[in-house]
Amino acid sequence: MIKLTKRQDEILQIVKENGPITGKEIAEKLSVTRAALRPDLAILTMSGSLDARPRVGYFFNDKLEVKRQAKKFIQQKVSDFKAHPIVVEKSTSVYNAIVQLFLEDVGTLYAVDTEGNLAGVISRKDLLRAALGNKNLQELPVSVIMTRMPNIITINSEETLLEAAKKMINFHIDSLPVVKEVNHKNNTYLLLGRITKTTITKSYLEFMEEK
Ligand code: ADP
Numbered sequence: 001m002i003k004l005t006k007r008q009d010e011i012l013q014i015v016k017e018n019g020p021i022t023g024k025e026i027a028e029k030l031s032v033t034r035a036a037l038r039p040d041l042a043i044l045t046m047s048g049s050l051d052a053r054p055r056v057g058y059f060f061n062d063k064l065e066v067k068r069q070a071k072k073f074i075q076q077k078v079s080d081f082k083a084h085p086i087v088v089e090k091s092t093s094v095y096n097a098i099v100q101l102f103l104e105d106v107g108t109l110y111a112v113d114t115e116g117n118l119a120g121v122i123s124r125k126d127l128l129r130a131a132l133g134n135k136n137l138q139e140l141p142v143s144v145i146m147t148r149m150p151n152i153i154t155i156n157s158e159e160t161l162l163e164a165a166k167k168m169i170n171f172h173i174d175s176l177p178v179v180k181e182v183n184h185k186n187n188t189y190l191l192l193g194r195i196t197k198t199t200i201t202k203s204y205l206e207f208m209e210e211k
Contacts, residue, residue, distance in 0.1 A: 015050055082193030117188050120146030
């Protein structure tokens with residue numbers, strides 16, 4: 001997708017508000033000659049932003065606009081969308097983790113060590129599995145059932161929502177811990193937040209409604 005010049009953006013705006021509109025009318029609105037606009041109109045129609053019909057004029061192509069907006073949305077940084085992580089200590093019992101899940105109304109909990117570094121991920125299914133096979137959930141620490149480092153898929157604040165979405169889809173997971181690397185060699189990552197499929201979906205709806 002090409003980046004538009006200021007003039008091309010103005011043309012798009014005019015066609016969006018007034019279309020169908022002839023090239024002559026657009027030129028009048030911009031106080032330029034029809035000839036001066038020709039290259040911009042050619043680019044906009046070739047790129048698919050505008051449709052042109054003989055003797056009727058230029059139309060706005062909604063589909064491409066939606067695509068352009070979606071691209072703008074998905075290229076935003078994780079840092080602007082991350083939510084607070086809901087954490088438990090590694091030694092917390094499975095029973096208390098289940099209670100926490102309900103209290104916080106989330107689908108995933110993160111376990112941290114005493115320094116606040118990410119130690120594990122505990123999802124709904126992890127807790128269900130533990131509950132199925134175990135009578136004493138109050139005695140069983142989450143550290144036994146959680147997904148641990150180095151198997152945790154993480155994201156950092158500077159990555160984009162696109163990268164977050166790809167990771168969640170490719171690894172079949174609902175959320176990603178947002179982390180800052182402390183020491184790569186021994187897998188130490190400070191937990192800063194979380195990003196979920198819901199975060200992305202909800203933010204996308206809000207973003208598109210604003211447009
Ligand atoms: P649910 O258990 O509700 O289906 P997920 O699909 O997120 O939720 O989790 C599926 C499995 O993947 C669980 O065992 C969970 O511990 C693990 N998991 C979840 N998030 C991550 C992650 N970011 N990195 C690695 N494993 C994860």
